[in-house]
Amino acid sequence: MSPTRAPKQTTHRGTGFLARGHDHRRCVDAALSRAEDLCAARSVRLTGLRRRVLELIWGSHKPLGAYQILEALRGERPGAAPPTVYRAVEFLVAQGLVHRIESLNAFVGCAHPGESHVSQLLICRACGEAAEIADPRLADTMDRITADAGFLAHRHAVEAVGLCRRCQIGADPE
Amino acid sequence: MSPTRAPKQTTHRGTGFLARGHDHRRCVDAALSRAEDLCAARSVRLTGLRRRVLELIWGSHKPLGAYQILEALRGERPGAAPPTVYRAVEFLVAQGLVHRIESLNAFVGCAHPGESHVSQLLICRACGEAAEIADPRLADTMDRITADAGFLAHRHAVEAVGLCRRCQIGADPE
DNA sequence: CCTGGAAATGTTATATTATAACATTCCGCC
DNA sequence: GGCGGAATGTTATAATATAACATTTCCAGG
Numbered sequence: 001m002s003p004t005r006a007p008k009q010t011t012h013r014g015t016g017f018l019a020r021g022h023d024h025r026r027c028v029d030a031a032l033s034r035a036e037d038l039c040a041a042r043s044v045r046l047t048g049l050r051r052r053v054l055e056l057i058w059g060s061h062k063p064l065g066a067y068q069i070l071e072a073l074r075g076e077r078p079g080a081a082p083p084t085v086y087r088a089v090e091f092l093v094a095q096g097l098v099h100r101i102e103s104l105n106a107f108v109g110c111a112h113p114g115e116s117h118v119s120q121l122l123i124c125r126a127c128g129e130a131a132e133i134a135d136p137r138l139a140d141t142m143d144r145i146t147a148d149a150g151f152l153a154h155r156h157a158v159e160a161v162g163l164c165r166r167c168q169i170g171a172d173p174e
Numbered sequence: 175m176s177p178t179r180a181p182k183q184t185t186h187r188g189t190g191f192l193a194r195g196h197d198h199r200r201c202v203d204a205a206l207s208r209a210e211d212l213c214a215a216r217s218v219r220l221t222g223l224r225r226r227v228l229e230l231i232w233g234s235h236k237p238l239g240a241y242q243i244l245e246a247l248r249g250e251r252p253g254a255a256p257p258t259v260y261r262a263v264e265f266l267v268a269q270g271l272v273h274r275i276e277s278l279n280a281f282v283g284c285a286h287p288g289e290s291h292v293s294q295l296l297i298c299r300a301c302g303e304a305a306e307i308a309d310p311r312l313a314d315t316m317d318r319i320t321a322d323a324g325f326l327a328h329r330h331a332v333e334a335v336g337l338c339r340r341c342q343i344g345a346d347p348e
Numbered sequence: 349c350c351t352g353g354a355a356a357t358g359t360t361a362t363a364t365t366a367t368a369a370c371a372t373t374c375c376g377c378c
Numbered sequence: 379g380g381c382g383g384a385a386t387g388t389t390a391t392a393a394t395a396t397a398a399c400a401t402t403t404c405c406a407g408g
Binding site: 133 | 187188189190191276277294296298299305307309311312314315316318319320322323324325326327328329330331332333334335336337338339342
């Protein structure tokens, strides 16, 4: 059913950010392949459009806005309009394949699709990349806090804006 | 300089949400008074407009959108326009008097102005109220995670959407 | 097959949120 | 009083998101 998996790429010194020279096509291929599998398992349709939008979002590790996606789609799909994009990302977010970054109004591929997780998104304001950290300590702490408050949490957004290690040490942000 | 402080109101059974019948005028008065003090201490100007916008935001514990604030302002300040509101909230957020809730594009009064804190906003999707929990465990956990990632965090947004205790037990959401 | 109906997409229009740019007023300070 | 920067007024427009209805796709059941 799904092709043989490429070995998982390690993050750049454990930062959640992949090294600059990493084989990004592998990220994309792995993401698309996992998406196919998950959708098949759930009997939901990863249509051509949805697959393409997922691929565009995975085009880099920088969050992509809806209108950037739209612009990219237009070359290949003349009738594309805002609802085209918003409906596709709605599906992808609902399936946990993509995260919406609230503080940017933008979308980024989910690094842990299919696993239930509370993740923290680290957004570098220099290079624009976003890394996803699914640390169990975070999930634990948030569970404890919301439980103490008697709050029944449904959806979490944990976002931090700052500088990734690479950009702190003065590396060229690109 | 600042008037005698009213005793702090306790939250409803420790949930972060105040009891329905609490004396809300006290919340507002306390918030405005703390704001006056903080701005004076920092030599920044809490002008009439800014004070009024802060008061409107504190009008309830429900986050208020910029255009809701605008609508409220218009009755008393005919020339009010979007920049009027956005500039005032920009100031209030910069001074830590108000939080912007990213997932709602809305603003809510900060419960801990002047104290450095990482806070989690609990947003009830039934009653619409937002509670702010400044639990040191959260700050610790996030510090540890970002430190492990070598990330230099600058700004945090931690938001949870769900049901507050009151609304879980079937209380009238209003 | 074929077709009925739901899901997906196309299409047009508009709502909502936010900012740019420049003019005017306010206010502390000399 | 008046200089200069901060705050606000004013007009226009950018950026993000959804409503509403038309059309197409696709597959489950006949």
